[in-house]
Amino acid sequence: MKKLKIGNLIPKIPLVQGGMAVGISLDNLASSVANEGGIGVIGTAGIGLVKNDDNSLKSNIEALKYYIQKTKEKTKGIFGVNIMVALNNYEKYVQTAIEEGAKIIFSGAGLPLSLPELNKEKKAKLVPIVSSVKAAQVILKRWMKKYNYIPDAYVVESSEAGGHLGFKKDKLNDSKNSTLNLAKELVGFRDELYAEKQIYIPIIAAGGINNKKIAKQLFDQGVDGIQVGSAFIPTEECDADIKFKNKFIEATTDDIGILNSPVGLPGRAIKTKFFDLIKSGKAKPKTCNYQCIKTCNFKNVEFCIAQALYNSVRGDVDNGVVFSGKKGPDTNSIKSVKQIIKNIMDF
Known part of the structure; x- marks a missing residue:
């Protein structure tokens, strides 16, 4: 299995925990995944509701700072923050996360076309979440032309994912939009880009990944890493009720x-x-x-x-x-983060 390299960040395990918002993935889950060698992710949307029962900008920024600092106290591993482009005050959340020391900004639910503008000192790695080669190309072209910045990785999220899906309803069951197919397309894009311009952008596959069979298939296809969300919810460490x-x-x-x-x-x-x-x-x-x-x-x-x-x-x-992802978490009991990672990555 190849190593996942996001700039100079190299987790021991090429696994990213999906950033699940409104209190699902906060300091406890994110730090637990990071401590096991993966990349933990704090979900930003509604974070102020969780801490302060208040969704104002002031409350959300205060809560984002709080949970980033709590995560830093609990782990020396790698963690990032997921920030949806669709959020009001998107720029303020990104700037706060970077200032507070989040190592990676994962950004989807829209195209993060201006994200490098908010990271001028390059303190954080920037990872767009896309659902097609076309979206990846649009972001790359804009970032290179306007900011001379190359995405540090892409998360390619398929129609099998949970939460928000970058597809029209009538395309959700199209096999072209499956995790395996989209990952294959993005890996092809990555390899062509490297062959033509010697630019290598790691590909992280996401959507319905809940067991070692699908994980192995994806790594065999050439992905650099995988993102897992729903499987981490029924765990002891998940921050939800x-x-x-x-x-x-x-x-x-x-x-x-x-x-x-x-x-x-x-x-x-x-x-x-x-x-x-x-x-x-x-x-x-x-x-x-x-x-x-x-x-x-x-x-x-x-x-x-x-x-x-x-x-x-x-x-x-x-x-x-x-x-929830299309396949759910594939478990009938509450498990530990360590067990979930082993169940998915031990092949």
């Missing part, structure tokens, strides 16, 4: 469906009572208390994503949204 974790243990693949997220993308989630309310049009918000997402107009969306995610992570899963 036990009721949230148990939802992943109880759910089958038949219990996982698609909803329309206020972010403007399809979202994959475990079906709950609230999921059914969303699908029936009975979860529409009457006001907006958060102003967290650029693309969200509460008059037009089907539910308030901040409140729905916050409810579920606190344990009120009947009144919340539970994002």
Whole structure:
């Protein structure tokens, strides 16, 4: 297995923990993955709700600083921060994360076309999350032309991932958008780029990776690393409530469906009572208390994503949204981060 090299950062294990927001991956999960030799990731969206029950910019920035510092206290390993392009005040979150010492900024839910502008001193590595070769090419062209900056890696996230998906609804079941196929395409792009210009950008595959079989297939195809999200939720170290974790243990693949997220993308989630309310049009918000997402107009969306995610992570899963990968975590019990990594990477 090749080493994952993100600039001068080389984790012992070529595995990135997906950055799951609104309190799923905070200091405890991120530091635990980093301590096992992978790359831990703090999820940024709604982070102020978790610490202060307040989603204002001031609260979120204060909470982001707090959880980065707590993670630094718990690990000397590598960790980063996931920041959605769709967030209001995106630039402020990125700058804060870099100033506080996050080593990597993972950024998706939109194209992070201006991200290098926020990292002029190159303190952090910049890793866009993409869903196609075209998106990777657009980002590379813009970054090289405007900033003379090459992405430090790409996460290629397939239609099998949990949470927000960079595909139209009718394309989610297209085999062209599977993890294996998209990873193969991005690896081809990486190799062609290197052959033509001697530029090597590591490829990290993401989406529905929950066992060693799929992990091995991806590494055999030439990826530099993998990103794992849902599999880390039913763990002792995950920062979410036990009721949230148990939802992943109880759910089958038949219990996982698609909803329309206020972010403007399809979202994959475990079906709950609230999921059914969303699908029936009975979860529409009457006001907006958060102003967290650029693309969200509460008059037009089907539910308030901040409140729905916050409810579920606190344990009120009947009144919340539970994002999950297509295959779920492939476990029937709460395990440790160490066990999950072994189950996926020991091949």
